[in-house]
Amino acid sequence: MAQDRRGWRYRVNIAARTLAGTIGAYAVAALFGAALARTLPIGRLDAVIPATLLAFLVAPAVTIWAFLARGPWLAWAGVIALAALFGAIAWFTGQPI
C-alpha cells in the first residue's frame, strides 16, 4: 500500500476525488439550493431558508460520497449528474415573481 500511495495513479485518483469533493460538492449544493428555493410551494423568502439550510448538508454529503464512490470516474459522474439535475430544475422553474 505504501508503494501504491506514491504511484501517479493513486495521486490522480485522489486529485480527481478532491476536485469532485470540493468544487463539485459546492456546485451541487449551490444548484440544489437554487432548485429547492424555486420549487418549494411557499413564499419566495420562506423557500430560501430551508433551501439554504439543507444546501449546507448536501455539500458535506457530496464531499464524503466523492471519496466513497467506487472510482474517481463514478465520483465525477455522480457530481455531474446531480448538478445537471438540480441545474435543470432551477433553470426550467425560473425565478419566481
Place this chain on the structure above:
Amino acid sequence: MSAVREGARQVMAWLHGWTGLLLGHVLFLMCLAGTLSLFKPEIGRWMRPEAVATAAPVDAVAAATGWLAKNAKDSTGWYLTAPDGRANTVEAAYDSGGEFLYRALDPVTGAPVARETMGGEFFYRLHFELQLPFPWGRLLASLAALVMLVALITGIIAHRRIFRDFFTFRPAKGQRSWLDGHNALGVLSLPFHLMITFTGLVTLASLSMPWPITANYGDELMAMYQELTPGLANRSPAGTRAPLAPVAPMLREAERRFGGAPIGRVYVVNPGDAAAVVTVFRSDAAQIGFTPAEISFDGVTGKVLAEWTENRPAVKTYNVVYGLHMARFAPGVLRWLYFLGGAMLTLAIATGLVLWVVKRRERAPLSLGNRLLERLNAGAIGGVLLGSVAYLWANRLLPLELPGRAEVEVSIALWSATVSLVAGAALRPAIAWPALLGALALGCAGAGLLGFATSGVGQWGMSLMLVATATALSLIVRRQIRALRAPPAPRRGRARAAA
C-alpha cells in the same frame, strides 16, 4: 490502488485526518475566539475598569445618541447595542470622517469611555473575520466551517465505538493517550460540535451560500432584506438637514410595543438628514430567536414608519438557528455549558493536530512536511493563546491617552502571536512547547494579577479564571520539563518506548 478498497471506515478516517489538518490551525483560532466571545460583555467590562456607571437601556441609548449627534454629525449611520444586565456600556459602530469606528459609550454621559479598547469585540470579530479584509476573512471562516463539518461527520463514521470512547482514557501512553483524549473531547459533546458548526455556517450563508437567494431574487438583494425584516424601514438620504427628534420617547414607545421586553440594537440611519430613520430591535437576549421584532420611526417627526413581530415559521426557524449560534439568550448555567462545549472543541482540534504528528512519528521518521507541521503546531497553538493574553496585558499597560490605543492593543496581540510562531519554528518542539506554554502561564497569571490590582470586585471573576488557567498550565509545563530532564530516549523512540 485506490483509497476505496481499504474499506469505507478507513476512507473516512483518512478524510477526517486530511480535512482536520487542512485548516486545523485556522479552526483552532476560530474556536478559541468564539468560545471567548461567549463572555464578550464580561471581557469588555474587565477591559474597561474605569467605566462603572450603569443606566437603564433606554437612558443609555438616549445619552449615546445625544453625544453622537454632536460628535458624529457627518455619519451615514450609528449602529448601537443597548446595555443589558451583562454589559454596562452602549456599543457603538459608526462611520465618521470616512473611517469606521467602534466605541464603547458611557451609559450616562454618552461619550466614549476613557480606556479606548475593542474589548470582547476583538475576539468576536476575530472569530469570523480572522483580521482579514472583507469579504476574505468571512469566506475563509465559512470554508473552514464547511471543512470542519466534513471532518466531524467523517470522524463519526470512522468510529466503531462511540459509547466506549466516553469512558476510555489511557494516560501517558503516547499515541494512544492522544487518541483517547481526542476521542473523548470529540465524543462527549458531539451534539454541541455539530450544532455549533452547522449554525455557524448559517450565520454567513448570505456570503458563502447565496445561490438560493440569487435563484429567487436575482440582483434584487435589497428586496430580500426588506422582506426578511419588514420592520426595518429603508430610506435614502434626502440631502436636506433636519435635527434628529429626541430618541428616548421612541425607545420607550418601542419597549411598550415589545410588550415590555427590553430594547436591544438601535440603528440610526441618515442622522441629521430629513430622511433619518431610527430602528429599534427587541433584545436578542430575551429569547432564543434572533431579531424577534423591530420597529422603525421617522427620525425627524418620531412617527412610526414600520413595525414587525416575527411570526413566519420559516423566518423564525432561521432566527432560532442563528440565535443558537450567537447564544445571546443563554442564561448562566447554559452559557457555561456553551463555554465548556467550545473549549472541548478547541482542545479536540489541538489534540487532533498533535495526534497527526504523534501517530506518524511512531511509525517512521517524520517527513520534512510533518516536521514543519510539528513546529507549526507549537507556534500556532501557542501563538493564538499568547496573542490573546498579550492583548489583555496591552489593555492594562498602554497609557490611556495613547492615540489609536485600541488598534495598538490589537497590533500587540498580533505581534505576540507572530513572535510565538517564529519561536515555534526555531525551537525544537520538546523545548518550544514548555517555553510557549510557560510564557502563557506567566502571561495568564500576570494578567489576572493586573486585573485584581486595577478593577473592582465585580470584575474579579475573569481575573480568577486567568489565575486558574495559569495554575493548570504550570502543571502541564512542569510535566513537560520533567520529561525533558529525563534521560534522553533514542531519537523518535521515546513515544514507542512508553507505549
